[in-house]
Amino acid sequence: MPTETPSAGTATGARALEHPRCEDIRLAEVLHALADPMRLRIVCRLAAAHTDLNCADIELPVSRSTCTHHFRVLRENGVIRQSYRGTAKMNALRTEDLDALFPGLIDGVLRAADLQAERLGAH
Amino acid sequence: MPTETPSAGTATGARALEHPRCEDIRLAEVLHALADPMRLRIVCRLAAAHTDLNCADIELPVSRSTCTHHFRVLRENGVIRQSYRGTAKMNALRTEDLDALFPGLIDGVLRAADLQAERLGAH
DNA sequence: GGGGAATTACGATGGTCCTCGTACCATGAA
């Protein structure tokens, strides 16, 4: 029960979320962000949905904190953009930025993921 | 000075090199193999050269053992194919296999790497 | 057979990553 906020900092309404600028996005880091099954799944879901998605809308077989971790890795490496909407946090692929930097890369990865899912899932 | 070879094993001429079969290659592992600046450089050099390349032909600012390590990661994850030619070891991209599994993926990564090099190098 | 060149194996080190549980914080609704 804080009577006031002592070390408030810049706690003015919306919390701040750091995103790398386009010119700071590096290919190796994007690839690293994508090189994890959980994060690959997140990215596929975001690409399939054509609107922003809540963190909780993407079911993952890991704990809450791990989920937060993966979303942060994706954000910090320039793959997704996150923003607060009330108590929820919305996520979206940075499609335009990535397409401008690395044309065709994300599409290639998404298609590869789909093909592999088809190959392994349906058998 | 061994008078004979006791635990020879299968030392019959060419040493064996394990490569994953196509159906065992996983997207996340390929991306992980590519998500390293050194390995990305190796892959670009291999793609630029249209013949197999000797390990020593690709200059990297790391030690010999580290170099070996990176080549092995690339091979074990299905990105390159290695073979012995005399005392040298030749390397080549598994272009056909990768294109069959993930069409456009490698091309996208290579183009992205070129674009980034151009963007960062020329400034 | 012996010398030399290319590469690997081994062991170590310092760092990063994925995962988790628990405690905490921000927001909106009752």
Add this chain to the structure above:
DNA sequence: TTCATGGTACGAGGACCATCGTAATTCCCC
């Protein structure tokens, strides 16, 4: 104000990774 919800911070554990130096291996050539 109080509660519930959705997310974060922190710390820890266990695994993996990039890097190196040194010793060993394999092959070609003389």
